[in-house]
Amino acid sequence: MKHYTSLLFISSLLFCWMFISCKSTQRLTDWSLVWEENFNQKKGFNEQVWSKIPRGGADWDNYMTDFDSCYAMRKGKLVLRGIVNHTQLNDTAPYLTGGVYSKGKKVFSDGRIEIRVKLDPAKGAWPAIWMLAENADWPVGGEIDIMERLNHDSIVYQTVHSYYTYTLGLREYPKSGSKGMIDPDCYNVFAVEMYPDSLSFYINNIHTFTYPRIQTIEKGQYPFNQPFYLLIDMQLGGSWVGTVDPKELPVEMKVDWVRFYQQKSIK
Template sequence: MNQQTIFLFLFFSVLIGTHGSQAQSFHTNKIVAHRGAWKSQGLPQNSIASLQNAIKLGCVGSEFDVRMTKDEVLVINHDAHYEGMDIETTDYADLITKPLKNGEPLPTLEDYLKEGKKQSKTMLVTEIKPSPAGKKRALLLAEKVVQTVRKLKAQKWVVYISFDYDILKKVRELDKNAKLQYLNGNLSAEQLQADNIDGLDYHFSVLQKDEQWIANAKKHGLVTNAWTVNDTLVMDYFFVRNIDFITTDEPEKALVRDARFAKEKRKLVWSDEFNYAGLPDPAKWGYDVGGKGWGNNELQYYTHADTNNALVKNGVLSITARKAKFENRDYTSARLLTKGKAEWTYGRFEIRAKLPKGRGTWPAIWMLGSNIETAGWPKCGEIDIMEHVGYDPDTLVGTIHTQSYNHVKGTQKSKKIFIKNPYTEFHVFAVDWTPDKMDFLLDGNVYLSIPNEHKTVDEWPFDKPEHLLLNVAVGGNWGGAKGIDESVFPAAMQVDYVRVFQ
């Protein structure tokens, strides 16, 4: 049992064990349905039906919002107004004159808790809303919520969340065993720990701005949750970082992706999400520099740390080839590499990128044996995760080069496949490298599998560290075989992320 599994086991044990002796274990997935599972079925948000659907789907949690009416009835509704009526200044009897669109009356907290208690696998994530009337009424709401939970003996099921820090402190005062998560995104893990708040439940954008947020929270023993995550790429960002929970309006697809990552059991060991601006991170990337043709009679000069050719902006790295004179060349571009900073033996390497369009461009995502200076090429081993030449549109190639199998001899192991919309849409290019084989993937689908023949290093040099390279070449033996269309420049390969799993 790894540390994360132990932590989650203890979290669930504490969650249920301090409220009674009856054993209860919740689902082990990471998916919390936001306001219930409502979207795919067209159900009202925060309805009993949306709660039932979240339970049916097998979500680990179903979130809902609590407000208080004028006559101090606790009701479930996200907005401060319901059907044109201000909840806090309207009696419950008036509110229920207008049912939800599925015919349900506006549910009360008691309704919700009683329904939730009919099962034992889905937590009831209870958001106590700040009051428009001020702090005094907000704290009264908190007190009444805790009283209702206690009256119905629902403590085992309930996790409290709020944007109002004082509400959470009030809940802690009333119930020392309550599980609390803060929503507002403005307090450090250290502060939450000091105030005995169990976890942070921050908007995904907050957590993405600083990749250390999740790790630091876990270091301080806090539960981590991101809301509201509907884009599958953002889901994947958090799954690979082993976040504890994801709150989403799309629990169906989130559960599928969660199961996939849980099955693979690989850990993210290195990544660049490009969530910064300027030059590529120097702690992760270096540069090959020069205009020597690079063994392929290429026409570009690779520059060093020049934002004209390598720039991170709006979450994307652009490697741009330009028509520009530099020293002995008429084109400039960039070739980034991780050599000396990060090198790996085996793993799954995923790069999400959009390719440059135009005859004469030659973008590549590839790997080289880090012993190239001593072993030489191709004995060091080369893995071309993705190559594309502009005169052959909608096509990509995956290849390995070794002493026995290489393009000089015409014996390289390679496959060319069709790719849809490579210039207007991002695709995930990947290689899954193990001691026994190498699988090449496009958008998660294997299109080329190369086995280790277990002969000599001449056939399989891939048992030593390799480093990553990203570049856009101009012309060359392959890229320039049908000439260069100078009107396509500047031409950029855009990279959304690079991730390495082992």
């Protein structure tokens, strides 16, 4: 009986995988792949597209570094690491983190961007994939959070920020964020579709929520119809994620690929 139950369970999982795969493949037939990054370089990432994120004063970038130990190219993956600072004696930060962005090099608009990534867990780990406006300051230019994961969670957060949501505090009309389940032990695919009148978010090709442009007298509700650059970073600590447990470090964020699609023209 146990053997029969196990077979039924495996068959059910296989059916679900085939159904989701078929559904996602059918959806993406309306899109054309126009650019991709597979991180197949043996040494170093493509510097024509990516730069290391410099140190800043916010929670998300106050441990960023160009230290080589926080970056690796491993079996076709870009590996971004969060580590305890044991060796950089001239750097007083207790932790060091790696992150890359395409600022000033590669921008995206009017299309679908997907990122396949595996997120290792740790207390205080805060990996993120997000976008900022290339030609406008925050929050006026807007922020698109494709994925943020905290600690050991089996959920991720997908959110938009703008003058409308942040400065004016208007986060519920329309709803500015959502949570979705991931498989914490596997690679997951996170995506956003960028339209002139909406942003649609996905996790493993399952739609999570849509943020629309609405008619309103308030300023800055939809600044997302412009070029954005992409940030991928392994963050540690901060007021949202909480304190870091150094015993759970190093922690890694493994990026398999980034793909950008645009809709096929209707003939």
